[in-house]
Amino acid sequence: MIVCLTGLIWIAPVKAESLAKEDAAAPQAVASSAAQAIQVLHLQNPAHYAGIQIGDVLQRRITLSVPESLQLQPDKLPIKGVQRNGIELRQVQETHARQADKMVYTLTFEYQVFASSAQPVQLALPPEQIVFTSGASVTLPSWRFWLMAQLPDRMQPAKPTLLGQHRAALLDTHPLSLGLLVSGGLALLGSFILLYRNASWAWLPMLNGPFAQAYRRLQRLPATQEGASRAALAMQQAFNQHFGQQMLASQVPMFVAKQPAFAAYTDQIQQFYAQSNTLLYGNQLPAAADYLQQCKMLTRQLRSCERGV
Numbered sequence: 001m002i003v004c005l006t007g008l009i010w011i012a013p014v015k016a017e018s019l020a021k022e023d024a025a026a027p028q029a030v031a032s033s034a035a036q037a038i039q040v041l042h043l044q045n046p047a048h049y050a051g052i053q054i055g056d057v058l059q060r061r062i063t064l065s066v067p068e069s070l071q072l073q074p075d076k077l078p079i080k081g082v083q084r085n086g087i088e089l090r091q092v093q094e095t096h097a098r099q100a101d102k103m104v105y106t107l108t109f110e111y112q113v114f115a116s117s118a119q120p121v122q123l124a125l126p127p128e129q130i131v132f133t134s135g136a137s138v139t140l141p142s143w144r145f146w147l148m149a150q151l152p153d154r155m156q157p158a159k160p161t162l163l164g165q166h167r168a169a170l171l172d173t174h175p176l177s178l179g180l181l182v183s184g185g186l187a188l189l190g191s192f193i194l195l196y197r198n199a200s201w202a203w204l205p206m207l208n209g210p211f212a213q214a215y216r217r218l219q220r221l222p223a224t225q226e227g228a229s230r231a232a233l234a235m236q237q238a239f240n241q242h243f244g245q246q247m248l249a250s251q252v253p254m255f256v257a258k259q260p261a262f263a264a265y266t267d268q269i270q271q272f273y274a275q276s277n278t279l280l281y282g283n284q285l286p287a288a289a290d291y292l293q294q295c296k297m298l299t300r301q302l303r304s305c306e307r308g309v
Contacts, residue, residue, distance in 0.1 A: 038138050039065040041104065049145040057090070058111045058125060062140055065102045066132060072096070072105055076131035084126045086115025109140070116150045123147050209306040210238035215299045223289040231295040232276035238302070239269075249273035261305045268298050 042063040052058070072094065082089050093108040111125055128140040214234045221227035239247045242262075243255050252270050256263045272295070279286065 037067050037070070038132070038136060040138065041065050043140075045143045046145070049143075051148050052113060052123075052145050053148045054113055054116045054150060056113050058113065058145070060109045060111075060125065060140065060143065062107050062130075062138075064105045064107075064130070064138060065099070066105065066136075068098075068101055068103055070103070070132040070134065070136055073131045073133065076129070077107075078109075078128055083114070085123060086113065087123065087125060088112050088114055107140075113147065115147060117147060118149060120149050121147050209303065210241040211235075211299055211303040211306045214238040215296065215303050218292070218296050218299055221292060223292055225288050228279060228286070228288045228291045228295075231292055232272075232279055235272065235295060235299060236276060238299070242306075249277060261308065262302060265298070265301055265305065268301070272298060 040062065042061070044061040046058045046060070074094065077092055077094070078089055080089060080092055088111065089109065090112050091108075091110040093110075094105065096103055096105045098104075107130065109125075109128060113123075115121075115123060122144055123146075124142045124144045127142045129137055130140065131137045214237065217234045218231050221231055236247070239255065242259055243251070244258075247255060249270065252266065252273065255269070256266050262269065275286065275291065275294075279291070
């Protein structure tokens with residue numbers, strides 16, 4: 001009888017201890033089963049892992065598929081604005097959608113780099129814990145990248161390394177300027193001379209004398225008898241304008257005395273009057289082309305005298 005009681009005493013603690021171990025293991029089994037039901041559909045890290053600079057924004061995105069019985073716990077997500085090793089979590093975005101009997105969660109983590117270094121250094125985006133109900137969780141692993149070197153901490157002054165600036169040697173432009181000035185003056189003088197001698201513009205008073213007008217009319221006349229007669233009349237009209245009245249052949253000396261500029265052509269003027277009287281009143285017709293050419297030549301010479309050339 002005593003032996004049996006002793007056996008019962010020793011058996012009872014053993015069974016109690018076994019039941020306690022089974023009760024403690026039950027929640028762990030449930031949590032392990034729930035974690036296994038979570039599937040990572042997509043994980044996207046930044047496209048570049050090198051050349052990152054201070055101020056750059058990096059983004060990570062993870063897509064999870066979980067049973068409907070599991071729900072994301074937003075209060076367990078990392079807090080916006082927290083800084084870890086010079087990297088600040090700027091924003092956390094969460095979206096979800098139902099697909100069949102599953103819930104699909106998409107979480108986007110946005111970071112900004114504030115760390116700086118004088119030498120290239122390797123940093124890492126921190127791991128993030130994503131917790132669901134019933135204790136199930138998924139860890140977003142860390143992601144390493146290289147931070148580009150910034151300006152050195154000890155900067156050297158630039159002034160000692162500057163090279164002195166020297167003015168370029170100037171070319172002597174005096175001979176060129178003098179030659180250009182002389183050439184321009186000669187060209188201007190030549191232009192005025194050509195304009196004065198050959199221009200026939202009526203709007204210039206000094207170039208629009210009676211013989212200048214007669215010369216312009218002679219240039220438009222045809223080489224015919226009628227043209228020769230009109231040329232003689234045009235020249236006589238020019239003489240009349242200079243003389244101040246109707247001028248006859250016998251009055252050529254008086255004309256030259258009154259207009260000394262034409263004295264050099266006294267003989268040619270008397271010859272003109274003799275030929276024009278023969279043409280107009282003697283009915284003797286000279287060669288029209290030759291006579292017209294003589295009239296043009298004499299009129300041009302008298303035009304030069306008129307202009308004082």
